[in-house]
Each structure stands twice: as C-alpha cells, then as structure tokens.
Amino acid sequence: MTGRSRWWLLSAIAALVVTAATVFGVGEWRSYQALQAAPSSVDVATGPSLSGPRVIFRNTAVGDDYGRVAAVPLDDPGAPRAVSDLECDRVDATSERTVCLRTVRGVITTFEATVYRADGTHESSWPLPGIPSRTRLSESSRLVATTAFVTGHSYVAVGFSTETVVTDTVAGTSANIQEFEFTVDGRRVTSPDRNMWGVTFAADDNTFFATATSGGRTWLVEGDLAARTLVAIKEGAECPSLSPDGSRLAYKKDLDPGADARWAIAVFDLATGDEIVLPGDQSIDDQVEWLDDGTVLYGLPRIDAVGDNDIWAVAANGTSDPVVFIERAMSPAVVREG
C-alpha cells in the first residue's frame, strides 16, 4: 500500500467508526429526551405529601419523576404515588427521619448521604467514597448505617470493596464497622480482604446484624456497637434485615455458589435456628424490608426495562408465591407510625 492510500483507508475507517458511534449516541440521547418529556408512566398523586403509615420508595417509572422518592399509603399500596422532590439511589425512613444516598452526577461525579427531618428539612450530610449500596435507620431513628462501594478508578486498583459506616446522630460519632474485631468460631479474622455491608439494627440501638466476607466466604454477623465486635453467626447469608418483632432475620442466600450468584430470600429464626427459603424464580439482590411480621418486601429489576424495578411481597413463612407489591419502584422503606 502506498503512503497515500494508507491515509485514505485510515480516513475512511475513521469516518465510518465516528459516524456510527455518533449516530448511536445521538439516537440514545434523543430517546432519553423523549422519555424525560413524557409524563410519568404511572399514576401520580397531587397535593400535600403523604403522612401516616406509608411505604416510601425510589420511583423508577420512566418519566420526569424518575429516581425521586415517592410514597403510598401502607394500607393501599396500589394508590397513586405521592412523589417528592428528593432524588435518591437508596432511601430509608422512619416517622422522624429520612436517609437518602445519592449520586451527584456531573462531569465530576460524587456521592453523598443526607439525613432529612420529618418535615423534609436538611439535617446533615456527608460524602460517600463511591456508589451507594444500602442504608438503614434504626427504629428509634438514632442510628444510621450506610454502605457504599469504594470504587477505584480502574478495575485493577483495589478491586471491589465496600465501606459501611454507622453514624450515631445523638452522640455525633461514626464508626467504620470494618475496623471492628471480627471473629468466626472464636478465631479472629484479620485478613486484608475483609469487607462488611448491609446493616440492620436491633431495637436496643447497640446490637446490629450485617454481612462480612473474607477469602470468598460470606457470613451473617452479629455486631455490638459499644464493644466494637462482629461475631459470625451463620455462613452464606447476605444483607440481613431484622423482623419488626426482632425474632427473625431475612437475608439473601446464594443457592448456586460460584461466579454467577443466584440469590433467594431466606428467613432465619434466631431462637430455633430454622431457615426457610422463600419461593421465587428470579435472583434477588436487595436488602429485604419487612412489611409486617408476616411479609417481606424486596426490589427486583424488570426484565423488560433497564433501570426499572418492581417491589415484590412474599409471605415470610414461605407459604405463598411472591406478588408485585408496588410497580416501578425500588428501595422500599415501611414507616409504621406518624
């Protein structure tokens, strides 16, 4: 090939590649704009924000309300949702507080956690080291747990790790639970690949449950905030959630350990040690929320739409198949009073 024909060939390839990528990008941008301009694809209530017992969640219905926190009455989850101005990736709420983890998008993308008071005013916020994963408030609203991925710039840097911090809003302190003393069968685990995530609090505002991992194994751990300890109580359970009566834990259980996880929800009785795996076909990757002592809620991606989810409900004793509880929604949080 002569010098000149080389440049012609290169220019032709470059033109082709750049045109194809541009056409694709512009097409995607247009269809996103069209979706944004469209009214919300679900019924939205107008009027004052909801009070009283309710389920709050992240609205994932395409349209201009996408990603905002919404609420439906606890006794009528099919009612039109009341959408707030708050945009969150993960949300939890009690009658006193709402905690919201969000991605602050931009050319420079950052992440933060914010706590709001019951009236919606800003109470406090702090930066997160990476993508939001889980958040939980204790029933008394005193403790806030946040889990974020610690994301390095490349997939070589540190691999995937999580940072889980428990903040005491009364004492004004916070603790990274990865620094707690972690024991499995009485032996201390100090391996550098330890990771913790997915906290759920007990009623005493000191005991909590979480997930710990090391060397490819995963444990359900019981934590003690004051003593700064984590003790493994069961292997192969992730993202626990304590039932309102404090007697059972619901968590993700990998039915098919290996590279491709297939998670089901299992319910573990703390007194008897019995475990029931709940029915369901799709792999579930969420921290369960208890609707009441007999039912659990979790989010599942919709197969037909990227970035859209439904909240499902299933009986905690495994006697019924899961049903859709709230369409086009994720990160449910049940506010039982107020």
Next chain:
Amino acid sequence: MRPQGPGTGAKVSSIVITLGIVSMLTDISSESVSAILPLYITGVIGLSTIAYGFLDGIYQGISAFVRIAAGWASDRGGQPKWVAFFGYGLSAIARVGLLFASGFAALTAVITVDRLGKGIRTAPRDALISASSDAGNLGRSFGTHRMLDTVGAALGPLLAFVILFLIPDGYSTVFVVSLAFALLGVALLGIVVPNIRPAERPAETQPAETQPAAPRFRWKQLTDPRLRRLLVAAGLLGLFTIGDGFIYLLLQTRGAFATQWFPLLYVGTNLTFLALAIPFGRLADRVGRARIFVVGHLALLAAYVVAALPVNGAPLTIACLLLLGVFYAATDGILAALASQFTPPEARATGIAAAQTVVALSRLVASTTFGLLWFLYGSQAAVIGVAVALAIVIPVVAVLLRGPARVRDDA
C-alpha cells in the same frame, strides 16, 4: 559519558508519536469503561458481589505470564507490530463483548480478554518505540509516549461521565463510543505504523512470515549484567511499591476532602504524570536514566510520608497526588528505556517484558503484603513500615544501578 552530546538534539520519531496516539485512543477506550464499570455493575447488572477483587490477583498473574510470552514471540518472530496489533485487537474485541455481556461471568470473561490484550501489546509496543528512537533520546521518546497515553487515561473517564451526564442510563452509548476509540487505535496501528524489526540488520531481514524458523533471539542475550542488576533493582523497589488505591484509601480515611473527591484522586495523579513525562524523560537522557528512576522512588517515599502524616486537609492530599504523579513520570517510561538500553535489539521486547513483569509481580506481592499489614497493625503503622523499608532499599538500589548509569548507551 553520553554518546551524542545533549540527548535533546534528536527529535522524537513520528512512529513514537503515532504509537502514542494509538495508546491514547486505546486508553480513552479502556478508561472510559473502567470509570463507569462499577456504576454499571452495581446499578444496571445489579451485582453487589465483591468476589471480583479476589479474581484480580489471578488476572495479574496471567497478565504477567502473557507479557513475557508476547515479548518472546515478538522477538522470535521479528513481528513486534503484529504482536502488538493482536493485543490491541483483542482488547477491541472485548469491547464488542461488553455490548452483549449480561451477568457477572460474561463480564468477567470480557475483562479477562481485555487484560490479556493489554498484557500482550505492552512489550512489543515498547520494543517498537525503542527501535524507532535514537539511543540518546530513549527517555524522551518513552516520555512522549507515556504522556500521550496518560492524556487518554485522563480523557476517558471525563468522556464517560459527560455521556452519563447527558444520558443517565447511557451505558451502552459509553460502550459504543469506547469501541469506536478502540477501533480507531487498532486501525491507526495497523495501517500507519511500520513493522520495525528491532534487529536492524537489513541483509538478514526477510519478511518474517516467510521464515519464522530463522530467529535471532536467544535467551542468553538477556544475560547482560546491567539488565540483571536492573531487574533486581526494579524488583526490590517493586516490593515496596503499594498500589495507588491504598494511598487513596489512606487519604480518604483522613478527611472529608479526600472522601468527597475519592473517585477523582487518580485524575490529580494522572495530570501530574502527563505534565512531567516528557521533561523527566529528557532529563533522564541528560543526567542518566537510572538516576531519575531512583529519584522517582524518592517521590514515592515522600508520598508515603505525606499519606502517613496524622494531619489532613486538601493541601496534603494534593501534595500526595503530585508526588505520585512525579513517581510515575520518573519511572514508568524510564523503566522501559533502561531495559531497552541493556538489551540487544534482537531480544528487546523480551527484555522490556522481563523488567515490566518483575515490577508487576513484585508490586502484586507488595500490595498483598501491605493489605495484610494494614489490617494487622492499622493503616498508619503499615504505611510507615513500608516507607521505612523503601528508605532503606532506595540507597541500595542507587548503588546497584550506579554502574549502568555511567556506562555509555549501546547504539
């Protein structure tokens, strides 16, 4: 001392610049994906698994092996361009895979292919840079290449986040754009860059595809004591070179500034790296590459000290990033230049690959050990320990490399 007056006299070859642009395009492609991959994995595929981190060590091992094998194949076949092309091509194919990968296993496979490609292309490409440069301006040539390469690494994430800013769920757009850049890089390399046989003996140079049975490469060509000393020195230093990730984590535990900017700390490092790559390369050509290589590790030592200081704040975080940038500018390209300098042309890709593999493996040991120390003794004690060890090793290495720094370059 120097073969040809001030090493700045010779201009950087257009082939080096073209290879730099190839790397830039490829880095835009790969870094745009790496920057958003965590968001994609957690947000769209919906995986919260961290098993990913464990596989990482295995990949690094594979990558090191592949690197040596590719260097050897490149020398033996006399086809550095086409071995590099294969590596770049493999990574471009991995981008196509990204468009269709759904699920963790598929994604892992795609990333593995991408890493293999990276392992394959690096040494033959550096051999091409070395073959198209004068012995007197090797540092400058590698500096120019690394600068362009790092420009790509800085632009990639920016481009990806701009796309996600315009189209919040536009991951497929990022993947398509990434593929486009990868293809541009591969096309530029394939069409424009000539296959320079490092063994520049025209009389014996036949198109290698017709006679691969006449290799000029011998393992014993890698027995230059200066190369051995370089490998030992680089390995020793590598044992105390912990990943930037750890330094960023350390800074992040220290204060809100570093936490808030955590996902972007590497940008500070990269900007310093790209600004200083050429000046340091030129300086290395003038005052001795081994000397600059040692100075770079002094900057790393200073970065450890800054990271270990019990105070926090934006100025210290920024100082630490600057020092890391200096470290990369003074060592990354310089290592390849040093390895080229101590290896005969017909074994050059293997020599460069050997040096890079020694560094990669020793750094892997460093990061693993450091991680262990971190959790046994706490982050601060661990980094102080590594700093002390590095402070002891640097003078040893300086003595070890002193001979070669003064020996004239082979031309």
